Amino acid sequence: MGKYLEMIRVRFLMMLAYRTNYYSGILIYSINIGAYYFLWNAIYGGKGEIEGLSVIQMTTYVAVAWMARAFYFNNIDREIAQEIKEGKVAVEFIRPYHYLLMKTMQGLGEGIFRLSFFSIPGMIIVSLIFPIEFSAAFSTWMFFMVAIILSFIVNTQINLLTGVMTFFFFNNDGLIRAKRVVIDLFSGLLLPISFYPGWAQNVMDFLPFQAISYIPSMIFTEGFTGSAVWEAILFQLVWAVILILPIQALWVIAKKRLIVQGG
Amino acid sequence: MEKVIDVQSLRKDFKSHSSRSGLKGAFRDLFTRNYKVISAVKDISFTVNEGEMVGYIGENGAGKSTSIKMLTGILTPTSGTVRVNGMDPHKEREKFVRSIGVVFGQRSQLWWDIAVQESFRLLKKVYNVPDDVYNEHMNHVIESLDIGPLLDKPVRKLSLGQRMRCELAAALLHNPKLLFLDEPTIGLDVLVKLKIRNFLKEINEKYKTTILLTTHDLTDIEALCDRVVMLDEGQIIYDGELAKLRSNWGEGKQIEFQFGEQVSGEQLQPLLKELEAEWTKGDRDNVWIANVINEEHVISEVIGRVVAANRITDIKIHEISTEEIIRNIYEEGMLNG
Numbered sequence: 124m125g126k127y128l129e130m131i132r133v134r135f136l137m138m139l140a141y142r143t144n145y146y147s148g149i150l151i152y153s154i155n156i157g158a159y160y161f162l163w164n165a166i167y168g169g170k171g172e173i174e175g176l177s178v179i180q181m182t183t184y185v186a187v188a189w190m191a192r193a194f195y196f197n198n199i200d201r202e203i204a205q206e207i208k209e210g211k212v213a214v215e216f217i218r219p220y221h222y223l224l225m226k227t228m229q230g231l232g233e234g235i236f237r238l239s240f241f242s243i244p245g246m247i248i249v250s251l252i253f254p255i256e257f258s259a260a261f262s263t264w265m266f267f268m269v270a271i272i273l274s275f276i277v278n279t280q281i282n283l284l285t286g287v288m289t290f291f292f293f294n295n296d297g298l299i300r301a302k303r304v305v306i307d308l309f310s311g312l313l314l315p316i317s318f319y320p321g322w323a324q325n326v327m328d329f330l331p332f333q334a335i336s337y338i339p340s341m342i343f344t345e346g347f348t349g350s351a352v353w354e355a356i357l358f359q360l361v362w363a364v365i366l367i368l369p370i371q372a373l374w375v376i377a378k379k380r381l382i383v384q385g386g
Numbered sequence: 387m388e389k390v391i392d393v394q395s396l397r398k399d400f401k402s403h404s405s406r407s408g409l410k411g412a413f414r415d416l417f418t419r420n421y422k423v424i425s426a427v428k429d430i431s432f433t434v435n436e437g438e439m440v441g442y443i444g445e446n447g448a449g450k451s452t453s454i455k456m457l458t459g460i461l462t463p464t465s466g467t468v469r470v471n472g473m474d475p476h477k478e479r480e481k482f483v484r485s486i487g488v489v490f491g492q493r494s495q496l497w498w499d500i501a502v503q504e505s506f507r508l509l510k511k512v513y514n515v516p517d518d519v520y521n522e523h524m525n526h527v528i529e530s531l532d533i534g535p536l537l538d539k540p541v542r543k544l545s546l547g548q549r550m551r552c553e554l555a556a557a558l559l560h561n562p563k564l565l566f567l568d569e570p571t572i573g574l575d576v577l578v579k580l581k582i583r584n585f586l587k588e589i590n591e592k593y594k595t596t597i598l599l600t601t602h603d604l605t606d607i608e609a610l611c612d613r614v615v616m617l618d619e620g621q622i623i624y625d626g627e628l629a630k631l632r633s634n635w636g637e638g639k640q641i642e643f644q645f646g647e648q649v650s651g652e653q654l655q656p657l658l659k660e661l662e663a664e665w666t667k668g669d670r671d672n673v674w675i676a677n678v679i680n681e682e683h684v685i686s687e688v689i690g691r692v693v694a695a696n697r698i699t700d701i702k703i704h705e706i707s708t709e710e711i712i713r714n715i716y717e718e719g720m721l722n723g
Binding site: 125126128129130133136137140141209210211213214216217218219220221378379381 | 458459462479480481486488490493500504508512513514540
């Protein structure tokens with residue numbers, strides 16, 4: 124276990140080595156939150172609530188969704204693809220660890236870095252500028268914590284799946300880009316799932332994407348209450364377990380047919 | 387003697403598709419593809435004993451890297467058996483890789499953006515090296531490779547020679563019994579090469595580390611290895627002592643004369659009468675080379691006759707280099723002796 128913890132630390136150091144990325148990230152996220160705030164204000168106009176969410180809940184939803192994204196988002200699919208294309212994956216195979224687990228830990232290191240130096244200070248600043256409602260209930264915070272950890276797991280699993288597919292396609296930039304759009308759209312980052320038409324909501328109940336953004340944000344804004352919270356977390360948990368299967372299967376096949384590119 | 391590497395009729399086939407020509411062909415490629423099977427390694431067998439330093443040589447594309455990748459468990463063999471350190475590299479991967487060290491000259495295994503010592507620290511955790519063992523072993527390695535001052539620099543700021551020494555230290559961090567070096571001295575200057583060679587010799591003596599070395603620089607092999615395994619088109623064409631290779635193939639010597647005046651072939655020809663020798667013209671003006679067999683009386687006879695008949699400004703005796711021997715072997719395709 125020590126090696127995996129050490130990897131989180133190393134990733135932390137790597138994030139510190141590239142500080143410019145960090146500063147530009149803050150800027151991009153503030154612009155996004157600001158833009159969505161004004162957009163939603165215009166949409167609400169004088170209305171008290173839409174689809175069960177008030178204006179303030181909506182603003183909180185947007186802010187939390189973006190701040191949670193800073194935690195669960197990572198580029199490990201792109202990194203895996205690049206390591207395969209450059210043949211660096213050969214070096215990973217001569218190490219006594221599970222490559223995909225190590226990649227997950229790198230993602231976690233990145234997530235923890237952003238959560239502590241980016242999301243939390245960012246959230247404080249945003250709450251000073253925009254009217255945001257924080258829940259007073261301790262249980263909401265606890266559920267939210269569990270939910271974002273699960274959303275990290277589900278998102279990372281989807282990234283691993285996309286990354287490992289490089290073994291089969293050799294160049295899957297298109298797939299990675301498509302995956303990113305699908306996640307932003309279907310995870311509830313841009314638009315809460317409850318705003319979609321009924322049939323689309325039914326379809327999305329069978330897809331893992333809402334586990335990434337919609338569920339933690341709804342828990343935080345108390346859009347989910349009572350048993351709905353438990354059901355939502357169960358939904359995340361089930362997907363986290365189901366997704367292990369295709370990853371492991373693809374990984375086993377990939378290892379067998381591995382061709383190290385570039386000599 | 388314990389066998390460290392035991393390879394029996396190892397084979398690796400790659401399936402590669404060939405693209406059809408033209409636009410029409412490209413469309414057809416979308417649906418069905420032509421596959422060709424290429425054998426990179428064709429049924430090779432060899433064993434390496436503990437403490438040996440073996441040079442693994444061959445031209446580009448001879449199958450060296452492919453076979454090394456199978457020995458390290460990166461690639462799965464198509465057929466044949468591989469036992470390294472008593473294990474199957476692919477099946478028992480995590481346990482197996484703890485017992486080997488690998489340096490790929492062309493790709494870094496240190497983390498690019500962080501200081502060297504952070505990479506070392508991570509590897510120490512990865513290989514579960516206890517503190518006291520690490521300190522004793524690594525202090526020695528760091529001192530011999532002279533990388534102490536580099537430890538707090540990020541890898542991307544190191545020069546190639548500095549990086550290579552750090553790579554070597556990283557590969558030896560867990561003190562493996564077996565070390566694979568894939569072109570470790572590529573692009574390095576003479577001083578760094580010497581330092582690395584001395585270090586490898588020392589490690590080999592001290593820990594009886596077995597070393598398998600691939601390189602295009604034959605001076606590395608000459609300096610380090612007693613035994614060479616030579617590959618050509620996926621097959622082993624020579625496996626044995628380097629000295630024997632030299633004595634079988636490097637029979638002749640070349641005597642290069644620089645004459646003080648213009649000489650012609652006809653003038654020189656009579657001088658070698660009744661001797662096993664012949665003339666070839668040198669690269670520069672008035673330079674002629676006598677190719678002779680490696681026997682004392684022939685060599686002194688040739689020199690004696692030429693010096694007596696002509697004015698000489700310079701004379702050099704060359705032994706045929708290993709490089710030339712190997713070039714000869716590849717040109718003739720097969721080794722017959």
